[in-house]
Amino acid sequence: xxxxxxxxxxxxxxxxxxxxxxxxxxxxxxxxxxxxxxxxxxxxxxxxxxxxxxxxxxxxxxxxxxxxxxxxxxxxxxxxxxxxxxxxxxxxxxxxxxxxxxxxxxxxxxxxxxxxxxxxxxxxxxxxxxxxxxxxxxxxxxxxxxxxxxxxxxxxxxxxxxxxxxxxxxxxxxxxxxxxxxxxxxxxxxxxxxxxxxxxxxxxxxxxxxxxxxxxxxxxxxxxxxxxxxxxxxxxxxxxxxxxxxxxxxxxxxx
Amino acid sequence: xxxxxxxxxxxxxxxxxxxxxxxxxxxxxxxxxxxxxxxxxxxxxxxxxxxxxxxxxxxxxxxxxxxxxxxxxxxxxxxxxxxxxxxxxxxxxxxxxxxxxxxxxxxxxxxxxxxxxxxxxxxxxxxxxxxxxxxxxxxxxxxxxxxxxxxxxxxxxxxxxxxxxxxxxxxxxxxxxxxxxxxxxxxxxxxxxxxxxxxxxxxxxxxxxxxxxxxxxxxxxxxxxxxxxxxxxxxxxxxxxxxxxxxxxxxxxxxxxxxxxxxxxxxxxxxxxxxxxxxxxxxxxxxxxxxxxxxxxxxxxxxx
Numbered sequence: 001x002x003x004x005x006x007x008x009x010x011x012x013x014x015x016x017x018x019x020x021x022x023x024x025x026x027x028x029x030x031x032x033x034x035x036x037x038x039x040x041x042x043x044x045x046x047x048x049x050x051x052x053x054x055x056x057x058x059x060x061x062x063x064x065x066x067x068x069x070x071x072x073x074x075x076x077x078x079x080x081x082x083x084x085x086x087x088x089x090x091x092x093x094x095x096x097x098x099x100x101x102x103x104x105x106x107x108x109x110x111x112x113x114x115x116x117x118x119x120x121x122x123x124x125x126x127x128x129x130x131x132x133x134x135x136x137x138x139x140x141x142x143x144x145x146x147x148x149x150x151x152x153x154x155x156x157x158x159x160x161x162x163x164x165x166x167x168x169x170x171x172x173x174x175x176x177x178x179x180x181x182x183x184x185x186x187x188x189x190x191x192x193x194x195x196x197x198x199x200x201x202x203x204x205x206x207x208x209x210x211x212x213x214x215x216x217x218x219x220x221x222x223x224x225x226x227x228x229x230x231x232x233x234x235x236x237x238x239x240x241x242x243x244x245x246x247x248x249x250x251x252x253x254x255x
Numbered sequence: 256x257x258x259x260x261x262x263x264x265x266x267x268x269x270x271x272x273x274x275x276x277x278x279x280x281x282x283x284x285x286x287x288x289x290x291x292x293x294x295x296x297x298x299x300x301x302x303x304x305x306x307x308x309x310x311x312x313x314x315x316x317x318x319x320x321x322x323x324x325x326x327x328x329x330x331x332x333x334x335x336x337x338x339x340x341x342x343x344x345x346x347x348x349x350x351x352x353x354x355x356x357x358x359x360x361x362x363x364x365x366x367x368x369x370x371x372x373x374x375x376x377x378x379x380x381x382x383x384x385x386x387x388x389x390x391x392x393x394x395x396x397x398x399x400x401x402x403x404x405x406x407x408x409x410x411x412x413x414x415x416x417x418x419x420x421x422x423x424x425x426x427x428x429x430x431x432x433x434x435x436x437x438x439x440x441x442x443x444x445x446x447x448x449x450x451x452x453x454x455x456x457x458x459x460x461x462x463x464x465x466x467x468x469x470x471x472x473x474x475x476x477x478x479x480x481x482x483x484x485x486x487x488x489x490x491x492x493x494x495x496x497x498x499x500x501x502x503x504x505x506x507x508x509x510x511x512x513x514x515x516x517x518x519x520x521x522x523x524x525x526x527x528x529x530x531x532x533x534x535x536x537x538x539x540x541x542x543x544x545x546x547x548x549x550x551x552x553x554x555x556x557x558x559x
Binding site: 002003004005043048049050051052053094218219220221222223224225226227228229230231232233237238243 | 300320524
């Protein structure tokens with residue numbers, strides 16, 4: 001799959017809550033084929049303090065309308081700059097980058113687990129699984145009711161289970177506390193979210209012998225495997241999160 | 256027509272834009288974005304005798320106008336290079352140069368002997384300036400006697416073009432350039448990264464697992480330019496300027512200050528096409544200024 005660098009037009013900038021927003025981008029040329037789990041290296045203009053590009057997951061793709069979406073959390077100056085972009089502005093991207101989630105075997109039951117802005121790559125995955133004939137369940141974890149995002153969108157792909165840390169919606173606790181996990185009935189679990197959540201879900205999957213893929217969010221320099229900055233320790237040695245990942249089978253990781 | 260070519264001894268380069276080691280992988284990573292053969296040369300990532308895993312994560316921190324890295328020469332070693340990388344990169348129609356590193360003088364010598372045998376590698380860049388390894392690297396490049404010893408030993412076994420990459424983390428970089436020249440180096444390249452540091456105040460810890468790392472990017476350009484200017488006035492061998500070159504005007508500054516050629520480093524992370532754009536930019540600049548040969552501007556400010 002060929003990587004490209006290009007300016008894309010902002011079609012919309014939708015704020016989901018205090019610090020999460022979605023940029024919708026439209027291509028001048030036909031957008032390339034993208035796979036769930038892949039990301040873009042987004043250029044941040046305007047400040048020497050935000051020198052490097054920011055890796056952002058592909059959230060959703062609409063080939064028919066030649067558009068795709070990036071779901072972004074404001075985590076610092078770079079993402080704050082992105083949050084101020086307006087319709088008609090241009091954004092320079094290197095994309096599509098990285099590997100992708102694998103499909104389950106035919107007839108296998110899969111669960112997508114996302115926490116906070118970690119839901120970013122999972123919507124594209126859920127839609128992709130659905131269009132490939134699977135019916136994945138989704139388990140989403142948020143801090144509280146105000147932080148819930150993309151619930152409607154996931155609902156359209158299948159059954160959605162919810163947890164909030166304060167119990168203001170869904171079951172109270174972390175995703176790994178949810179009752180849907182009390183009797184293991186999945187063959188494959190996909191996970192993206194904060195490190196503590198990835199490790200908790202990975203632990204659950206190892207204990208119950210469930211295949212599991214996680215999407216990592218390491219700091220990146222180039223995004224194309226040249227700088228070797230974003231490495232993760234694996235049983236095959238240090239690998240680049242940007243080119244060997246960002247999706248890894250948990251059995252490969254030295255956690 | 257504008258002539259952009261230059262040479263190191265009898266080795267010809269089609270233009271003065273090369274890529275800096277450790278920022279351009281093996282070239283293959285950039286093939287989707289550009290024709291690598293349009294460059295004057297590429298310097299492949301630092302290679303060692305044995306495979307190296309490098310330092311632990313985190314090994315990168317963004318800083319104003321730059322970045323710190325402490326990769327620590329992660330690479331798969333010379334055996335892997337010969338078998339899996341060399342067959343591909345030897346197909347590039349440009350000068351493919353290997354950057355070599357070692358813990359001991361003998362490591363450098365053994366590597367140079369191995370690479371001497373590779374027909375399509377016309378030069379090596381002797382890295383005595385990596386700040387991110389416990390042994391070797393910068394230890395050689397910050398001590399005049401050690402620098403002399405390793406350059407002399409490699410020169411004795413390597414007959415093709417020898418470029419010595421200098422460390423800026425010294426009191427007087429000119430002394431090191433002179434030693435390289437005295438010991439028979441064909442060219443010097445400078446600067447490698449400046450030793451730096453960053454602290455993550457949220458976690459109250461160093462940003463890098465190694466605490467210190469090498470600073471690169473536009474933040475170091477004025478320092479690099481000053482050093483290139485000093486060295487270019489002091490040695491007769493060609494000087495290759497490196498340090499924070501992001502665009503054509505940065506590159507031209509180095510040429511006017513005395514660099515015969517430049518290497519593009521960190522810029523390739525932000526714009527993978529930066530190096531080829533700079534080739535075209537230099538061509539346009541010279542045409543605009545009515546120069547027919549790049550040599551006319553090299554070291555212009557140093558002439559009487």
